[in-house]
Amino acid sequence: MRALSAIVLVAGLAFLGACSSSGTPAGIPVTITLSASTTSLNPGQSSTITATVVNDPSNKGVTWSFTPSGFGALSNQTTTTATYTAPTSVPTATTVTITATSNASSTVTAMIQIAVQTSAVTISLSPAAPQTINQGQQLSVNATLSNDTSKKGVTWSLSPQVGSLTNPTTTAVTYLAPASVTSNTAVTITATSIASSAATATLGITVFPSGAGPNVAALTVDPGPVPTQVDANLAFVSLTLCIPGTSTCQTVDHIQVDTGSSGLRILQSVIPGLSLPSVVDTSNGDILNNCVQFLDTSYLWGPVQQADIKIGGEVAGTTNVQTVSNSNSNIPTACTNGGTINENTPTLLGANGILGVGLEPTDCILAGADFCDGSVTTTPPNVYFECPTSGCSTTDSAVFVPASAQVTNPVVLFSTDNNGVVIQFPAVQSAAPTVSGSLTFGIATQSNNALGSATIFGLDTNDNFITVYAGQTLNASFIDSGSNALFFPSSITVCTDNTSFYCPASLTAQSAINEGATGTPISTVSFSVDNADNLFNNNPNDAAFGTLAGPQGTANTCSSSGGSCTFDWGLPFFYGKTVFTAIDGQTVSGGTGPFWAY
């Protein structure tokens, strides 16, 4: 009975609606009340509008419209709700009026107004990547603004006040470096929008003393490429990758500089628009893939591809690089080694790539022995894999490949300045938000990379030298900008919550002696170890730590038959020094690589 009466009622209302001039039962007007989830929107944002309709017995609801026409969109429209989305680009602030018209009575309408704010002003600077210039030189900087509707442009500022800004306009300025600086000096130029002071853009410039040249790239220790993730003691550089022989290029910042490995590894996810050619086996068209395994069970996996690498003023043409694949599927288990994480995002890697400018010409050679070409090993190590263009499978096995197909240290491919690198940083006493230094290519090839009074340390066939520390002769020691602390076997207390670092009660002075692999020359290094928990907790936004150290194996176990025999001189060692890394087999005036000197 109830169902029947309902049908009658609906039919009756439909009849009335069709005959009544007002469209509603006489004397009972429809009323519409509108509400919005928000009445103020930024460009691209949405607001949900809800209509509450009274005296609408057949629940016909409303029809939606808005003005100005075409300014944004109404979606998800029902008879009681709709979603208004503002345009992504809003040159001037605009008030949008959304109208709901009763379907039962077209003369009944309700309106609500939504204020849409203008697009935020954004500034991009050219050049965008950090720059290096010599003392006394100048650099022009241009600003391009978006959504600066009244074209007010920017004002310029310099911090610290080293050098000066000349000829400023609202879109350009020239930085004039001081006539003389005593050491690498970092300045920051800031452009601030006149229309919206919240919009700024910065350019870092490092001024070198006389002798700097195009073989120099700026090095920066900063929190890294992921704003919410502050990494410690990672040294970054910017470089430009190009499809070989073309001007199709992309500049990538936050590439970690690692003297403990060789070859460039770039995340595919940071060069989405750059389609680099893969290295293929000419006999079958298979694509060569590269694998880097880490002890923490993570790894880097992806194809060997070729790029022209431009860094500082140097170019490494048609260089084999590893492009770390976005995909995590069908990776050979021989590469994953039971691990699960391909560190293929900036968050996972802590960088957009790794630039290996270490002691060797490729990633599979050690002291002249090539472990990947079949000349010294009977089994291919899990470094190179061949896969059809359709992809790899988890059961694929490693293959031997010649050095010419291996991931290559870009430095050896420079036309000059190709025998090694020099890393220079100012001292960092405790903690600093950022530190600026330099990566100079070549050793004793220019006036800015001379060995001078540096001590040269020869290496053994494992590319190690000797560090004598606390009575231990650690004969598998090495210098490595890619290690973010000093790691060595010691009785210093290890942090309880993070077993990677030492946590002495207070700052502790230490010293060690570095020796060449043959026992000479020798050089004493003084350093300090601070409580890592305190360093991190007291300086949560800092990236550079001069006194960060951690354990390496177990103290007093090193002997001729093995044990913990490594002192890993990570990035804190580089602070306050000029450190030379000479590449295996390269001639250096004063010696032959591989060696370290400082």
Add this chain to the structure above:
Amino acid sequence: MQILAANRNLTPSFGFKATTPASRIKESGVSHMKSNSWISLSHTSWMTIVLLMLALPLPALAALGGDVSSVQEDQVQMKGTLKTTEHNFYTVHEIKAGNGTVVHEYASSSGEVFGVSWQGPFIPDMKQLLGSYFDAYTSAAQAQRTAHRGRAPLNIQQPGLVVESNGHMRSYSGRAYDPGKFPQGVSTNDIR
């Protein structure tokens, strides 16, 4: 699977060239096994063989915590040479793997492997080497990686598992042991 590896090796003179993405697409029909001129099995046949191999009872590959007989399986897996040295309270099995890395496995007189160490240009297959300890190793290693804010030498110190490893590209060393399984008279310092 190891048979595959031995036969997919390229000679040092093997030719490589770079191809453009466009030509890669053109070559997408290339068979995976095409490079193996020594055998002409189809994908399906290979799948059958792989499935058969998976179906066979595999020997225990675990070294740490495993029986001393697993040492020989490790030797086969690593395509290495084996040298055994007797000590007072334990036996050291030295496997020189085909890729140049040397692995030491320390077995008690009862035949249980209580420690392993390695030194060489490549990290050993940790899943094989750590056996039943592998999951504990993986979770501890990943936790350290996540907490570290950079990459550090591995330092796992748990009641039932110690793993220490370090090194740089093409020169690694490390050791792993279960402190609870040491025979009397043996010190952790013997694992080297």
